[in-house]
Amino acid sequence: MNDFFLSAFLVIDAILVAPFRWFANAQAGFFCGLAVLAVTSAVLGRACAAGVARVHRAKRERQDAEIKRHQDLSFSALAAKDRAVYLAANHLAQEAYGNSMALAAGRAAALIWPALLVLAWAGWRFAGVPLPLVGESAGPAVFFLPLYIAALWGVSRLGRAWRARRAATASSDAIHFPPGPK
């Protein structure tokens, strides 16, 4: 079993270290490698979170609807100056929120696990190695985290643009292909 894990680790190590060797210059290779891993972690994390969110959809929508219903009710009670009903509805909304948060924890875990594994690998790979600009005073996390945040932001923007484009295409298709006669 240990041989299996060692072999698996060596394969993963070879894959992760490859982008660091794309440039002959060590500094350029280091930043290129970290950037590639940051983007890959962000894309993989987003994909996993989207997968978990898809499976959670029915339950999440049910819980979100419950939160919204109790919230709306609490607003109506406030508007009617009925404090007792407001507190009751607010309490019910809070319970539904607790369940919704526990579901969200799963999606958050799906989002960040690749980055944590890359951080762990980079920490091991570059242990004791003087890094560009900081020497041995810092670990690779100092470079990886900002790159990862930027990659997450970029992937999020691209995803939003892609969804908007798909929605626009779908609406134009509806104009070109109207429903058949009733």
Add this chain to the structure above:
Amino acid sequence: MKNWKWTLPVGLLAIVAIALWFEPAFADKLSDAIAKAPVGAEPGQIPADPNAPKGFLGIPGSPVVNPILAFCWAVWVGWIFSTVGAFGGVMAGVGHMSVFGFGNYAGSFKKTAPDLGKIVTDSIKASNQFLVGLSAAISSFNYLKMKRLVLPLAITLGLGSLIGAWLAQELSAGKLDFKSYQGYFGLFVLLLGAWLLYETTPAGQAKKQTAKKAAQAFEAAAKKQAAGESLDAANVGLHITQFTLSTCAFTFYGVPFRFNPLVPFLGGIVISAVAAFLGVGGGFLLVPFLTSVTQLPMYLAAGTSALAVLVSMVTSIITLLSKGTPIEWHFIGLEMLGIAVGSFVGPMTSKYFSDVWLKRLFIVLSAYVGIGYLLAGFFNFKIPGV
């Protein structure tokens, strides 16, 4: 402050990055503690053989956890998160302490090498917090983005959380032996179980039913009202009318609310300190605190508490790292993957389980684990399995 929803998290993460910058400088703390530990083959000793297998934190002779076991346990934790709720955090702690054997290992150094035992205890605590708190903090961020918050309240709560998290880590990091941590964690689990049990009792159910009935009655009455009264547009939404050191007053939908800002400040300190000390996320305590003590609407409580959760988490991370607490990132990453898989599987399988029976199962589990940890931690009396 127009782009605060980006500048805030990026700023917080920049602080974490700066803290990580100094991380290698503290690596020697663990090596020093290992060097001070007695050499031998007994529990509480470091093996003389330099080639002894290195497990948790790379300490020679420490428990070597099978990655498959760690992954499977994390799947179980994720499954609980997606079906039962917050009890997953407790199970994550049980995994680190009992299933993987880190607890016994840390406890074995109590008399022989207390420094090493305390470092391992801090690492277990930090692992729990990263696993549960980090997910909660990221989830909270979505609520923060919605900008549904009472800013003065968020600031006082956030400030309290910062102080609480810092104090807890500052006072406990490097000073807490495993037995004490286990005892307090057990007490927390027992209280959680007692609360779950109360919710299933007729009294707990009656309270919920009363709330439901009141809400339904109001809903029905509102539907019967033809057209209904129109709201004054000026009254809709949140309006802060007064904010001083002793009073925060605001109206929401025209209804006045008033609280003393010291209350959320002190609440933030206590809740964040407890969460940081035990290594659990604080969000599940902050929201009920806000809705019950300040009577804040849930619409605003989730966003307002999110800032405090983020601040508390970042403070904990920085304080732990600055204290030189070693973290097994690959282990946390593997567990995060397991939680994600468990979260994926949970909704697919939950239809085969009764919610009521699951709740009862976890009440029994929390009672067993809670009593077990309490007895083992404070009275050195072990019951099987914990």
